[in-house]
Amino acid sequence: xxxxxxxxxxxxxxxxxxxxxxxxxxxxxxxxxxxxxxxxxxxxxxxxxxxxxxxxxxxxxxxxxxxxxxxxxxxxxxxxxxxxxxxxxxxxxxxxxxxxxxxxxxxxxxxxxxxxxxxxxxxxxxxxxxxxxxxxxxxxxxxxxxxxxxxxxxxxxxxxxxxxxxxxxxxxxxxxxxxxxxxxxxxxxxxxxxxxxxxxxxxxxxxxxxxxxxxxxxxxxxx
Numbered sequence: 001x002x003x004x005x006x007x008x009x010x011x012x013x014x015x016x017x018x019x020x021x022x023x024x025x026x027x028x029x030x031x032x033x034x035x036x037x038x039x040x041x042x043x044x045x046x047x048x049x050x051x052x053x054x055x056x057x058x059x060x061x062x063x064x065x066x067x068x069x070x071x072x073x074x075x076x077x078x079x080x081x082x083x084x085x086x087x088x089x090x091x092x093x094x095x096x097x098x099x100x101x102x103x104x105x106x107x108x109x110x111x112x113x114x115x116x117x118x119x120x121x122x123x124x125x126x127x128x129x130x131x132x133x134x135x136x137x138x139x140x141x142x143x144x145x146x147x148x149x150x151x152x153x154x155x156x157x158x159x160x161x162x163x164x165x166x167x168x169x170x171x172x173x174x175x176x177x178x179x180x181x182x183x184x185x186x187x188x189x190x191x192x193x194x195x196x197x198x199x200x201x202x203x204x205x206x207x208x209x210x211x212x213x214x215x216x217x218x219x220x221x222x223x
Contacts, residue, residue, distance in 0.1 A: 115164030127152035133178035157217030
């Protein structure tokens with residue numbers, strides 16, 4: 001899985017595509033007006049959240065259009081029963097996931113259930129030990145003190161990406177999910193309530209795209 005930082009280049013022929021975009025890239029609403037459904041969703045949210053919601057939807061529709069070779073104006077996005085975005089206009093199965101923190105928007109597209117998460121790296125951030133599985137706590141305590149905050153973000157991003165992929169988000173207790181890294185972070189496994197999850201692929205990386213240091217993770221499930 002490669003990480004794209006713009007919507008300008010053609011996509012490689014891969015099962016899963018991950019984008020890390022700047023919210024500023026969706027500032028021009030006139031180029032892609034919202035659908036009636038998006039307007040209704042925006043109006044139902046708090047006024048200070050509407051502009052960001054519509055901007056993220058524009059980015060998502062453009063990413064889906066790029067993946068499918070379709071006009072973004074023809075891409076329709078709804079919400080599933082859990083509130084996650086769902087493409088309703090595609091003839092082929094496509095799963096989408098979106099995460100946003102500040103000016104960063106992470107998008108994952110796949111032909112299998114997928115989840116994505118992004119977290120900015122802040123120098124003052126400290127691990128939230130209470131949301132970690134006991135095995136994760138042991139692993140994190142064994143890391144160098146100056147690396148623990150960033151390695152915690154890697155654990156957390158994988159957890160949240162997995163929870164999005166199974167369609168539950170933070171409705172589950174994060175401490176019941178265990179992330180394991182092998183060969184650094186080149187190989188990743190996830191255990192849920194003691195059972196190993198069948199993953200198609202998993203990815204986590206540190207990046208400084210768009211001037212913001214961040215950790216990005218993506219999890220794709222076996223269908």
